[in-house]
Amino acid sequence: MLRNGDDPDIPPVATGSHIDAIPYSGKYDGVVGVLGAIEAVNALRRSGFKPKRSLEVILFTSEEPTRFGISCLGSRLLAGSEPLADALKGSVDGQNVSFFYAARSAGYAHDQDNLSSVFLKKGSYSAFLELHIEQGPLLEEEGTSIGIVTAIAAPASIKVDFEGNGGHAGAVLMPYRNDAGLAAAELALAVEKHVLESGSIDTVGTVGILDLHPGAINSIPSKAHIEIDTRDIDEKRRNSVIEKIHHSAITIAKTRKVKLSEFRIVNQDPPALSDESIIKAMEDASEELNLTRKLMISRAYHDSLFMARVSPMGMIFIPCYKGLSFILPFVVSLDLFLLQC
Amino acid sequence: MLRNGDDPDIPPVATGSHIDAIPYSGKYDGVVGVLGAIEAVNALRRSGFKPKRSLEVILFTSEEPTRFGISCLGSRLLAGSEPLADALKGSVDGQNVSFFYAARSAGYAHDQDNLSSVFLKKGSYSAFLELHIEQGPLLEEEGTSIGIVTAIAAPASIKVDFEGNGGHAGAVLMPYRNDAGLAAAELALAVEKHVLESGSIDTVGTVGILDLHPGAINSIPSKAHIEIDTRDIDEKRRNSVIEKIHHSAITIAKTRKVKLSEFRIVNQDPPALSDESIIKAMEDASEELNLTRKLMISRAYHDSLFMARVSPMGMIFIPCYKGLSFILPFVVSLDLFLLQC
Structure with a gap:
């Protein structure tokens, strides 16, 4: 005040x-x-x-x-x-520090069962x-x-994981591969395609995170994690783009014989x-x-x-x-x- | 002995x-x-x-x-x-530890000007x-x-860097973007395409490393780094794949209006x-x-x-x-x- x-x-x-x-x-x-x-x-x-x-x-x-x-x-x-207050009880950061530990360290959240008081x-x-x-x-x-x-x-964010068998970059011949990294690369380009096809300048979509595992030059990626951000002023149009992205993820996984181990819509907020x-x-x-x-x-x-x-x-x-x-x-x-x- | x-x-x-x-x-x-x-x-x-x-x-x-x-x-x-002995004088690892410091710590390389003694x-x-x-x-x-x-x-490895303007995933509309991450995704798929087009089961190519900068879900990637491994028992055929990959990198950079800031063949060894x-x-x-x-x-x-x-x-x-x-x-x-x- x-x-x-x-x-x-x-x-x-x-x-x-x-x-x-x-x-x-x-x-x-x-x-x-x-x-x-x-x-x-x-x-x-x-x-x-x-x-x-x-x-x-x-x-x-x-x-x-x-x-x-x-x-x-x-x-x-x-x-x-309430769902967020509940979810925060199990949230940790990249160093495995819990949300409540971090909040207490900063002088807040003395009672983790009472987050709704704010x-x-x-x-x-x-x-x-x-x-x-x-x-x-x-x-x-x-x-x-x-x-x-x-x-x-209206923003939405999505986390996607693909899993394949990995293997040595020299030893595993191309027909025997199921490269999780290439699945992720394809999906990143599919996000752009679906966004552009919405026909509206107001639709945007971005892959800002793309992580390969194990991440060595001579390893076929056995896991790939990507995070997608998509937004629109029209909630329905944005949600239709999300559906198309989901469909692409399924198709790509099938074609490349990788597992789509996660397709999680983290948040899907309405516009204001x-x-x-x-x-x-x-x-x-x-x-x-x-x-x-x-x-x-x-x-x-x-x-x-x-x-x-x-x-x-x-x-x-x-x-x-x-x-x-x-x-x-x-x-x-x-x-x-x-x-x- | x-x-x-x-x-x-x-x-x-x-x-x-x-x-x-x-x-x-x-x-x-x-x-x-x-x-x-x-x-x-x-x-x-x-x-x-x-x-x-x-x-x-x-x-x-x-x-x-x-x-x-x-x-x-x-x-x-x-x-x-000799070229490798020279190059090692300036080599550092990901934590900026020099090769010679690491070698000395392990009890080797007491005289960095005399690597050729081995x-x-x-x-x-x-x-x-x-x-x-x-x-x-x-x-x-x-x-x-x-x-x-x-x-x-015969193995070869290549490091590639693309650079764009980045920007906020919500604020920069699609026509104004030059997304370094999507350029990298396209190149990863182009590597696979050129390898498959060689027509030989013996040609392989892999993108095992793909790093985006700044690597946040709401940031358009302003930089992308990829590392490519390609091999063949036929050195000439492998080198022709490398040329095609290089050509694709140039074309992708041009189309996506990103800068191809590096295309470096790190090694290109002959078969044995x-x-x-x-x-x-x-x-x-x-x-x-x-x-x-x-x-x-x-x-x-x-x-x-x-x-x-x-x-x-x-x-x-x-x-x-x-x-x-x-x-x-x-x-x-x-x-x-x-x-x-």
Whole structure:
């Protein structure tokens, strides 16, 4: 709670983001939405503005799926998810550290049977706002100052494992092989094919992880693990792509005589719509600030996707260098947006 | 030197193999050729046999390319290679430990400018023999006891790097991507295609290593590294496959707008032929032992490939479970083969 409002009876306005980031992703990803939030509240304080509603800054934990394989862990829990609270009881990271050990080490989760105590009630906030870099090239290319997010695309992630017999790269002749690595390579290309065939620019699909076992130059891969990320603003179209990917995985396994030992949809979230009144507030504020603006879809997903389940939600995008997490010189005016809420 | 011969003026007969192995490869790979050699010499000693030629057992270091990226490091050096001796001056492992530091830690290579002191002169040995598991399924399937190797296929290894712009898996739309991972997946499948198109059962090609960077589910791969192993008993045919793979790498990079930042042929060794008199000795011994035998090609390569450069060479294969490094119950009779040499 950074700033108390005049009227303690109406729910606060919250803003914030996360400070973790995927490897080599640059330094602005969620950080700008946290530091920007703190600075915005401070700027309002310095200006003498007395808000009617209290203002809160939230720093979400584990927005990235890098450690426990679950994205937006903090905001998902805040938004209330019993299945997630249950799943976390058995979750470990790559070094076999349990989620609860990690949480306790950071000073949280003293009672692992009571994770639901963090669930937010619907209406806990009057509004939730998140400032974020676009993570795409559009604002930069068009020279537009502000992106007003109208919806967040629906993400899904899938883990796939193929298993074959492996063997020595020299000794096992081609007809005797069932190469798990080539099955994975084929599936990676099939993901791209199905995404492109959706016919919509809004469908994307990515294989960001592809691990071969044992991973030696003279070993035919006996196991291959791939992780697929696919998103769309149309949930039905995205789910149809997932079905096609699943079908391809089955066909490839059959043709290459490898075992499809896992095809697991880790998460398959619905899209979220920004709140109309927050969109209007953002439009008014950018008008007042003389900033060019663009209504746009967030194709990356954010803590806002989950906060939208318990609060009216809005997001402000700012341009970034070549779609990467490198911000362009730009005056962040989150304070003015907060003022409108 | 395990056994002195009666005539010190004629070069010894050597036998041996290696004890390192690729990850998860089973426990018999080179080990059986080292322990088998020691036991064979002991058995001859116990039997009271007095050899004319001295018998030596050799344990080669680093047959596998796993640590410094160079296969058969020990036997390559013994066979005499100035370029390799030079290259090792700058070689480091995955933990940035230099080859010379590692060698010194193991009690070797006190003078890094004098690696050529280990080079063997041609004729240092009357014969070199290696006992090894087949690492293929043929002997097991046919129920044949002994494989007599007539030639070792010519191996080549290639390292390839693709580079793209990466970006966020949600935010960068498909037409704006240049995905280094998909380029690598395409090349892996192209390796298989070119190998199959050679039309010969003797051509093999494998992608055992495929690494994506940054390797996160929500990141488009900005870098991909693959390592290719290709072999043939026909050097010219193998080199033509390498040329086609190179051509594919260039075409894929162009089509996918990624950079082919490396296409490096790490080694491209010629095949080796076993010595006629050693083949004859092996045939005679298996006849005497009443063992079924099969003349065959070694499609995996071995320290023998390099020992053949300085000595008459022969190899004995024994069956192994499903072509893997799991030996079948079998009485190893290397002593009788040594007796024939």
